[in-house]
Amino acid sequence: MIGGGLAGLVAAGELARRGRRVVILEQEPETSLGGQAFWSLGGLFMIDTPEQRRMGIKDSLELARADWFGSAQFDRPEDHWPRQWAEAYLEFAAGDMRAYLHGHGLRWFPVVGWAERGGAEAHGHGNSVPRFHLTWGTGPGVLEPYEARVHAAISEGKVEIRYRHRVSRLIVENGAVCGAAGDVLAADTVARGVQSSRDVTGDFELRADAVIVASGGIGANHDLVRRHWPTDRLGGPPKSMLSGVPHHVDGRMLAIAESAGAALINVDRMWHYTEGVRNWAPIWPKHAIRILPGPSSMWFDAEGNRFPAPCLPGFDTLSTLKAILATGHEYSWFVLTQKIIEKEFALSGSEQNEDFTSKSWRMLLKDRLSKGAPKAVEAFKQHGADFVVADTLPELVEAMNALGEVEIKLAHLQAQIEDRDRQLDNPFAKDAQIIALRGSRAYRGDRLLRTAKPHRILDPEAGPLIAVKLHIMTRKSLGGLHTDLEGRALTGAGEPVPGLYAAGEAAGFGGGGYHGYNALEGTFLGGCIFSGLKAGKNA
Secondary structure, three states: OOOOOOHHHHHHHHHOOOOOOEEEOOOOOHHHOOOHHHHHHEEEEEOOOHHHHHHOOOOOOOHHHHHHHHHHHHOHHHHHHHHHHHHHHHHHOOOOHHHHHHHHOOOOOOEEEEOOOOOOOOHHHHHHHHOEEEEEOHHHHHHHHHHHHHHHHHHOOOOEEEEOEEEEEEEEOOOOEEEEEEEEEOOOOOOOOOOOOOEEEEEEEEEEEEEEEOOOOOOOHHHHHHHHOOOOOOOHOOOOOOEEOOOOOOOOHHHHHOOOOOEEOOOOEEEEEEEEEEEOOOOOOOOEEEEEEOOOEEEEEOOOOOOOOOOOOOOOHHHHHHHHHHHHOEEEEEEEHHHHHHHHOEOOOOOHHHHHHHHOOHHHHHHHHHOOOOOOHHHHHHOOOOEEEEEOOOHHHHHHHOOOOOOOHHHHHHHHHHHHHHHHOOOOOOOOHHHHHHHHHHHHHHHHHOOOOOOOOOOOHHHHHEEEEEEEEEEEEEEOEEEEEOOEOOOOOOOOOEEEEOOOOHOOOOOOOOOOOOOOOHHHHHHHHHHHHHHHHHH
C-alpha cells in the first residue's frame, strides 16, 4: 500500500479483514498518518438521510444523479469508467453508506450544509438540495475508525507501516507489478503537516502479490498544477497560488505508476478554490485557509467590479475561478459587514473548527451562539494579513488599495453597493444575489446558522465594514490513474495492469475522474472511502 491517507487506511483495513498481509509505505513521519483527510472539515455527500429529512429536505437518488451528471458533464471516450464509478458511488451514497459509516461510529451535525449551489440552470452544475453532512469530529473523526482498525491489524501481525519510505519505482516482471522500491528517508520529528526533510539514509525493495497506489493528488506541486492547467477552459494558470494541502501532496507517484504501464486520464480536471486567505499561523509552505462563505458577501474583482451570477459566494467554484483569471489579476475581494461575518463566515479545516473537531457541544454552543464571530474567524479578522476593517466606506477602500495591487475607485464601488442595497427596500428584486439570499433563507438550516438577516451593506448599525482579499488556492485533483470498478489500474488500451490497483485522489477518487469537470463537495472523503473499500475487496 503506497500512502497512509484515508483511502490507504480504508483499503488496508479491508485487506486485513480478508486475511491478507499488508505493508503500508508512507514517506512522511508517523505524525502525518491519515494524510490530507486529517485537515479536512469532514463533510460527506450522502443522499436521502435522516439528517436531511429532519431538516425538511426532500432528496432522492434520481435528483442526486441529475445533479452529479449535470455537474460532471462527461464528454470524453475515456469517461466510461469514471461514469461507472459515479453511478456506483451514487448508489452507495443513497444506500448503504450512512449505515456502514454509522456502524463504524461516525455521527453528523444535525444541520446539513448546502455547498456548491450551482450555476443557475436546473440541468447544469450544482446541488439542488443540501447534502453536505458535517462529521462530528471533522476529518480526524472520519479517520478515527479506520486508524483504529489498522492499529488492531498491526497488533495481530496483519499490517505493518513503514514510515519514511518513499517509493521511486514499481517493480515490473513479466508484465506484472510485483513490488516497489525506493529511498528510506531520515527520521524526522516534525509536527503533523510541517515540511519534513528529504535526506536519504538508505534504500529498500519489497515484493508483493499486489500494489495499491493511494498516494493522493498534486495540490502542493504548483509546477505540476500549472503543467496540467486547463488553459482552454479557465485561461492561463496563475503565477501565484496558495496551498490548501501540505507540502507532501506532490503527485510524484502518478508518473511512477505511469512508467509501470498505468494510464493517467483527465489530469486537466482539477478543483481549486477562489476564497483562500493566508494563514496567519501557517503549518506548511504557502498555507491557505478557505473561507466557507454564506450567500450575502458582495464579491468584487481586483479593480472593484462586481462579479455577476453564478459567481456568487458558495455557488459555482470553477465559473468564479474562470471569471477571476479573465480579469488579468489573481485575487478578488469580499465586502461585507460585521453582521454577515458573525453569521455566515466559517473556515475550512479541522484545526479551524476546534468545537466540531473536539466533539464538544458545550464549546460549539458557546462559540457559535455567543456575540461576535466564531473564535477562529475573529482571530483571522484580527491577525490575518488579508482582512481589513473600517467604519466607513472611504476608509475601507483606502485600506483595500493599500493591500491590493491595483486601485479601486471609491465612487465606483459605492455605486454598486448602493444599487445592491436599494434592492432590499421591497420584497421584489432583480438582483440575482438578493434573490438567491432570500432563497437560502427558505431553508431553515441556512436561516438558523448560515445566512444573516438581509440588510444594507452600508447600514451603520450592521458595521463595521469588512473587506477580505481572496487568493486562488490549490486543493484537489479530479483526474488520475484510470481504474475499473474493481480498482485495477488500466493501461492506455484499457486493459488491467496485472498486480496494480489505485484508490483515492490518485485514482481521481475512482475510475480516473468520477467527478468529471465539477465536484459537488463532500465527495472527496466519500470517494476515498468508497474507492478504498473497492481496492481492499479486490486486491
